[in-house]
Amino acid sequence: MIDMINFEALFKVTYGLYIVCSGDEDRGNGFISNTVFQVTSEPAKFAACCNKNNFTSELIEKHGHFSVSVLHQKTDSKIYGSFGYKSGKDFNKLEGMNVKYGITRTPIILDDSIAYLECKVVHKFDVGTHLLFIGELIDAQLLDETNEPITYSYYRQIKKGIAPKNAPTYIDKSKLETNTAPIKSGKYKCTVCGHIYDENKEGVRFADLPDNWKCPVCGADKEDFIEV
Secondary structure (H helix, E strand, C coil): CCCCCCHHHHHHCCCECEEEEEECCCCEEEEEECCEEEEEECCEEEEEEEECCCHHHHHHHHHCEEEEEEEECCCCHHHHHHHHHCCCCCCCCCCCCCEEECCCCCEEECCCEEEEEEEEEEEEEECCCEEEEEEEEEEEEECCCCCCECEHHHHHHCCCCCCCCCCCCCCCHHHCCCCCCCCCCCEEEECCCCCEEEHHHHCCCHHHCCCCCECCCCCCEHHHEEEC
């Protein structure tokens, strides 16, 4: 008999955090990914997993290439808010960003990046809710040797961030075990950008806010707030 799954165990699997982009000078888009990894060495190939509903997924299928920007530990929270919790179908994520266009004219985000990869898609696998793209490396550059790359574990434990719903590693909070009762403070923190909602200042209980309420700073969902 199989024991009930303890979803906390899944957080022990290590990941990095990256911005995966595709498109061209006319229209580009990107998203925060924690599932980019090298699968072969000669030639070097990398896998990137993308939700089928992501706009970037459409662009990768259309153009046949993608870039990967490796983020560092001090990455601005607005990067996570824009690329991780908002849809590129609604606005241009690349506007105002430091963007380089690679060999294939793929947009590459340089903001808060310590290195980048550019890949040509050679395989695509349908894995259910997501598409797994295998890209052959055609360019790679080091941008910053002073900062450490951020891991998903660091993002969760230090920055108190959570995976967006479209991420392959997203886990519904109701499935997670908890052994401590929350301390009631009347203050709630956005796990994406760090904005604090203070019930005493706002005059409205956080629980009374509508379910479709968004963070006024980064647009994260109400459920992406934690009590502090």
